[in-house]
Amino acid sequence: MSTEKSRLQRVFEWHEARLPLVGFIDHAVGTKYPAPKNLNYFWNFGFLAGFMLITMILTGIFLAMNYTGNVHMAFDSVERIMRDVNFGWLIRYMHANGASFFFIVVYIHVFRGLYYGSYKSPREVLWWIGVIIMIVMMATAFMGYVLPWGQMSFWGATVITNLFSVIPVVGKMITTLLWGGFSVDNPLLNRFFALHFLLPFVILGLVFLHIWALHIPGSNNPLGIEVATGDKIPFHPYYTAKDAFGLGVFMLFYFGMVFWFPNALGDPVNYVKANPLVTPASIVPEWYLLPFYAMVRSIPNALIGVAAMFGSLIVLFFLPWLDTSRIRSATFRPIYRILFWVLLLNMFVLGWCGAQHPEGLPLILSRIGTFWYFFHMFVLLPVVGWIETPKPLPASISQPVMPAFKPAE
Amino acid sequence: MANTAHAAEPAGETRRDFLLHSTVAVGAVGTAMMIWPLISSMNPAADTLSLSTTEFSVAGIAEGSRIIVVWRGSPVFVAHRTAAEIDAARKVNVSELRDQEKDEIRVQKPEFLIVSGVCTHLGCIPLGTKGTDPKGDFGGWFCPCHGSQYDTSGRIRLGPAPKNLAVPPYKFTGDTVLIG
Structure with a gap:
């Protein structure tokens, strides 16, 4: 292989030195x-x-x-x-x-x-x-x-x-x-x-x-967990x-x-x-807005219903503090892991309710679902973080599969 | 970072190269297949194409007068030429013209000249349809934008335009003309 740089390579480097577009994408x-x-x-x-x-x-x-x-x-x-x-x-x-x-x-x-x-x-x-x-x-x-x-x-x-x-x-x-x-x-x-x-x-x-x-x-x-450079x-x-x-x-x-x-x-x-x-x-709105639509209809007061709908999104901003556990992955959090799947199921139930007429079973379910959503965010997340005993964390991401491997820091 | 798989790579064409090249090839073809419909959507739509014919009658055009009809959103000049105008168009020495065309091949009936009303220079509409319009030195049309002059056969005689006024595809059925 020749060590001589091609003309194209030189033009590329000339431009990269002035505006490192490819370098930016590479990073x-x-x-x-x-x-x-x-x-x-x-x-x-x-x-x-x-x-x-x-x-x-x-x-x-x-x-x-x-x-x-x-x-x-x-x-x-x-x-x-x-x-x-x-x-x-x-x-x-x-x-x-x-x-x-x-x-x-x-x-x-x-x-x-x-x-x-x-x-x-x-x-x-x-x-x-x-x-x-x-x-x-x-x-x-x-x-x-x-x-x-x-x-x-x-x-x-x-x-x-x-x-x-x-x-x-x-x-x-x-x-x-x-x-x-x-x-x-x-x-x-x-x-x-x-x-x-x-x-x-x-x-x-x-x-x-x-x-x-x-x-x-x-x-x-x-x-x-934190990941070593290696x-x-x-x-x-x-x-x-x-x-x-x-x-x-x-x-x-x-x-x-x-x-x-x-x-x-x-x-x-x-x-x-x-x-x-x-x-x-x-x-009915498109399917992706149905859970939120179910929330607004579940509350028999117009103002509180709208507040609940927007609040269900606003609350996500406070999630880093509402969740009091320092363990990130649900893999090591036996109680939160169950709550996660319940919350996901809850969103599907709310979504189904959002597509029905707000009466009878769908209305009851959407009220339970709306309550559960906020109960999860404001009560379960902080409390579970305090009372839960997490499983032991591995020393590195390599350890579970390669116990002998010691990654470089 | 961990060692990458490049370290223990055998020389020459490898299975990895084959997979890379075939993936890039399929990706490139797929991308091109997606760009095609997007670009194609900018071409005239079916309803636009269905409006691309124009029908009109020449019965009401008095000898010596001219009208404009619209075909595909652009003007078409229709001139009921006098014997003098036909004569003027036919006695021109074709070899002296910029765009050499005989008057005979530009008309189906000598008394009716049907040509595009779009100046071949930069797309303006030449004057000459109304009786009071300037018709230029050759009795045809005069383009006010850059001074191109056309004769009674719609051929370019003076000024910057490179071509004669185009003859659209049309056919006579009695007095009725169908353009397009």
């Missing part, structure tokens, strides 16, 4: 980022969320080129995308199902963090940024759902914007401000389109902060390869839905054009 997700060697497949979901963000922005830009943000034309412009625009059906189905799959990977990512204690010191700020991203995602997804201006778009927008009207004193002012009028109408559609276009780029910026905050302490791991491997090629494999499996499911069940997760009522004079028989 962020490349050979210069040391990651624990025991990360399991649940650590794929951060990368998958990033992939979905890019997919949503790309398909969204091409949809925006064909969409018209006006109450008289919005519905028809979406139908034109489906029927007349080249591959418009593919781009729209990728975007609509992409929202669902974005939430699937983000929710798994969040519950991964809950199970392995990724929110605990020193990763509190990293966790905060993640919670902010999730809340902004929910707002973005809701506004995007309004854009096709179907019946569910219109009445979803009406119900959700009316949530703010229960706030004392300023409530009515806030809804008027959101509407730009006296009801959900053209001004709201216009501003939702503008914000739906803007917020993904806000999320993109937050993702950079999220990754930056991740790199200060480095990745958590399934054992939740127990780390470079992100590239090890985790890029693992993420790429995970992406392939993920895309089987994602494109399986896009091509074979594109409307399975959507509500057929949204293929009826918005009618401000007729409310559909039952108004």
